[in-house]
Amino acid sequence: MDKSSAVYGPVTSWRVGRSLGIDLLCINSICSFNCTYCQLGFIQLRTLRRGLFVSTEKVLDDLKKSDWQSADIITFSGSGEPTLALNLGEVIQGVRALTDKPILVLTNGSLLDQPEVERDLQGADRVYVKLDAATERTFQLVNRPVKGLTLKKIVDSTAEFRRRHSGYLGIQCMFLRNNLKEFEGLIPLLNRIRPDEVQINSPTRPYPQSWILSSRGSHDGVDYPAKPLKPLSQKEGDLIAQTLREATGLKIVWRARTRVKK
Numbered sequence: 041m042d043k044s045s046a047v048y049g050p051v052t053s054w055r056v057g058r059s060l061g062i063d064l065l066c067i068n069s070i071c072s073f074n075c076t077y078c079q080l081g082f083i084q085l086r087t088l089r090r091g092l093f094v095s096t097e098k099v100l101d102d103l104k105k106s107d108w109q110s111a112d113i114i115t116f117s118g119s120g121e122p123t124l125a126l127n128l129g130e131v132i133q134g135v136r137a138l139t140d141k142p143i144l145v146l147t148n149g150s151l152l153d154q155p156e157v158e159r160d161l162q163g164a165d166r167v168y169v170k171l172d173a174a175t176e177r178t179f180q181l182v183n184r185p186v187k188g189l190t191l192k193k194i195v196d197s198t199a200e201f202r203r204r205h206s207g208y209l210g211i212q213c214m215f216l217r218n219n220l221k222e223f224e225g226l227i228p229l230l231n232r233i234r235p236d237e238v239q240i241n242s243p244t245r246p247y248p249q250s251w252i253l254s255s256r257g258s259h260d261g262v263d264y265p266a267k268p269l270k271p272l273s274q275k276e277g278d279l280i281a282q283t284l285r286e287a288t289g290l291k292i293v294w295r296a297r298t299r300v301k302k
């Protein structure tokens with residue numbers, strides 16, 4: 041496949057099966073966060089402003105050339121935060137017209153308070169929102185958002201989105217050494233949002249020293265300089281999953297990783 045393609049995979053995901061990735065940002069790494077564990081490395085363009093990065097025509101052409109028929113799901117993710125792409129809604133509609141596959145959008149939730157973003161996401165079957173921190177301090181430490189973004193704003197807009205959006209909502213929680221101890225602080229936040237599912241995640245890929253396009257969606261070993269990250273142990277993940285399940289009654293999904301790919 042063309043290395044500059046806006047479509048990559050399918051890659052196998054333990055959560056959703058064979059996932060074909062759509063990348064609306066593939067000219068750079070572009071995000072409103074700069075997470076310490078991001079598989080893209082240090083984010084090159086850190087912004088909350090939406091823009092047009094890859095044309096809808098190119099994305100849909102790349103989709104037609106891809107092996108989309110063998111995918112279980114089409115996932116908007118890639119080189120950063122997909123809701124920053126102004127053509128997100130248009131591409132979702134285009135994918136819907138070309139394929140019969142369910143559509144998932146992975147987001148950090150930072151633009152969910154914008155009506156146009158909410159409207160774009162109405163076209164998706166599933167939306168998974170990242171929630172790694174229970175306190176503002178940890179949010180700043182782990183997710184390193186652009187100036188002015190707060191955890192409160194993201195939780196408020198995710199809860200509001202939940203109330204209005206009829207599709208499936210998942211919450212993805214990544215656990216590292218520096219947010220592990222405060223996992224119980226997530227309970228009131230999850231009880232407020234009441235998603236369909238909560239995923240307990242642990243880093244599976246090392247943190248690259250710089251952005252390269254092939255780091256998006258890669259589930260194989262990496263051949264570029266990168267810093268390893270320590271995954272959750274089986275015992276740590278089991279404890280988090282059981283505690284959150286008992287305290288919220290929500291569906292909690294977790295699967296241990298034995299090592300971080302190198």
Ligand code: SF4
Pocket residue numbers: 071072073074075077078079080083119120121148170
């Ligand atoms: S929100 Fe996602 S793309 Fe953005 S920095 Fe964090 S992990 Fe990377």
